[in-house]
Amino acid sequence: MSRTLTARVASEGVAIGPAAVIAAADVADDLATDRSFDDVAAATAARLTDAAATVRAEGRAEEAEVLEAYVLMAADPALAGGVATRTAEGAPLVGAIRAAVAEVVAMFLAMEDEYFRQRADDVAAVGRELVATVAGIDASPTTLPDGAVVCARDLTPADTVHLDLARVAAIATEQGGPTSHTAIVARAAGIPAVVGATGLLAALEADPAAEVLVDAEGGAVVVGPDASAREDASRRIEAAARVAAEQRTYRGRRVTFAGRRILVAANVGGRGDVDGAVEAAADGIGLLRSEFLFLERGDAPDVDEQRDAYRAAVEAFEDPTIVRTLDIGGDKEVPYLRLPREENPFLGVRGLRLSLAEPALFDTQLDALLGVADPHRLRVMLPMVSAVADLEAGSARLEERARLASTTPPPLGVMIETPAAALLAPALARRAAFFSIGTNDLTQYVTAADRTNAALGSHQDAANPAVLQLIERTCRAADAAGIHVGVCGEAAGDPAVAAVLLGLGVTELSVASGRIDRTRWLVDQLDAERIREVAHEALSLPDADAVRELVAPLLP
Ligand code: PEP
């Protein structure tokens, strides 16, 4: 009998296939063991380190980063202390680990900052890894039928490391959210996935190999779909495959809009991302989020390490690489910098504000950037600019470091991601070499809606005419000053918004590497004249939904 469960989309697409249930082993709190926690923590860290190396070698960089963070968490002295207190009181090891982990999870959940609340899931996952080590469960490779739909309560890193993703058609889990490990793995591999499908394993109990349809567009899982649901899914899968095949033919093609070349560049925010961008034949890098070099480690990278990373990125492309200087603060934390706690970190000392307050940190980064031998293809961009004086201060610092190094500074641009920067665009354009619009933050600050707060999802739409008006102003200012304007926020990869952005005059869309083919295809299909008219009409509409409705008929 067919059963439909609602779920949350973690990675878009539709797929159908035989279920492959990955069941978590039951481990009792009082499992007998003579291992010490130190020994268990070390073994777990070693296992996760191996797992990180395995997935990194397969080019699964984002997953490797998660695993590397887990290694640090498994060795966390505070966790070890919590376990030691409990075992000293006579608790069995598994029970003590679970209680100590629960305490850390509760602490994270109580934090105001959404970023830390989400880390609670990671701590819980590390707890499960520690327990698995005590129980001697070594996630051995799971043999999957071809085109399997992997179903689980939640997928731990140990589960996914051994998954042969080439055989996985889709993933469905009962737990986890859009930022869970499952979602990261699925998105990186381009596999449709849903999370939060409550009741999935119970529905599969009678027939664990039942056919499962994952609708990661509408947000549903159907166990044992009937003939009409299967036919409908097959039609959608075929249509999507046809479009994907057509989009794939755009790899490496140059595209234009109204006769002007449009750069479809890559956003890079992790160690393996440059390789992904090269494979996707990106038109350079539109945003290199340099903070990834600083995250999940014990100290800041030195000049040489940073320079090598920037140089590798620049040398990988003929088109420019835009390196954004450190954007720490807000939802991006770096514990070893020991920054004071702020009531409103998104409105605090983040981005360029932090760089100017920490000159040693900023100078090291600028020196590394100046050490890149090819200044023509390197561009430097300042985040969180909200005043002309910000740009002047950043620019003065770069020029001073260049003077000391007897070299020429690379072109310096500004991220337009605060309402003030957009309103001051004419003044900024006279002093900046280029603009790149950060629609993620611009939307957050224009709508006064925290970008990490899931309850405010409907406010976080860059199609909002209030946001578009500021973008239009930015484009006009850039045009008048004769400087380049791109977009590097998520909206650049959203077809409806991307169309409007092009219509307003943007000439670069910087997107995740996985979206490059489809973005080029989109640019090439659009009727530039009509899109321009509609983009200007959109400015006076009441809301984002109205804009999307207006644009939808013009999209391929
Ligand atoms: C943005 O704000 O749109 C952006 C691209 O930067 P980040 O998401 O890193 O803040």
Ligand code: MG
């Ligand atoms: Mg930003």
